[in-house]
Amino acid sequence: MDEIDRRILNALQVDASQTNAELAAAVHISPPTCLRRVKQLRESGVIQREVAIVAPEKVGPSLTALVEISLDIQAAERMTAFEALVANEAAVLQCYRVAPGPDFVLVVQVADMPAYNALAHRLFTSHANVRNVKAYFSTFRSKFETRISL
Missing domain, CATH: 1.10.10.10 (Winged helix-like DNA-binding domain superfamily/Winged helix DNA-binding domain)
Known part of the structure; x- marks a missing residue:
């Protein structure tokens, strides 16, 4: 390049x-x-895809949550299984393995708090390997950028 x-x-x-x-x-x-x-x-895969970025506030009610997830067992296959679980969930916009601290940080976009509760039940409380969940709810987005510095 x-x-x-x-x-x-x-x-x-x-x-x-x-x-x-x-x-x-x-x-x-x-x-x-x-x-x-x-x-x-x-x-070559440098450009992965081209998308339209939609303003969530323009298309209806939305709630953004940053969610920390700690697993009970951090074996490689358990980490991969959790990633596969959240990859199939449309409300999970981003999933990061992080260290130190929790095992994962997710960026979640849902319509409202009942939708978040349903998601949390589906992905976290009913999942035997999830030990701890800590969610932060966005009250205002002051910056959102998709560019990476070249």
Whole structure:
């Protein structure tokens, strides 16, 4: 990955909806070169996917929770099993293994507190290996960014 690839990635992280001609002009390369490089970045997995970022407050009520999870048994297969469990849950937006402290931190988006309670029961209280759950509920989101620094 060179400086041109970094410029392309930075521009796409700000606005992935721009046309190839607009992107090429923004990063100061020719459109065919730009198209080839973006294709290569996709095929190599550097660009994992391109999505629309939806403002949760614009589409209905929502509750964001940051949830710490500690497992009773931290064997590799138990950690992987918990990750598989939460991977299938649409309300879990992100899952991180962390250290030290809890085993996982989840970012969860649900409609309201009853929806969170149902999720907590489904994923945490009915799961034998979950030892401790600590949830923090967002009252205001002052920053949300998807860009990574290149």
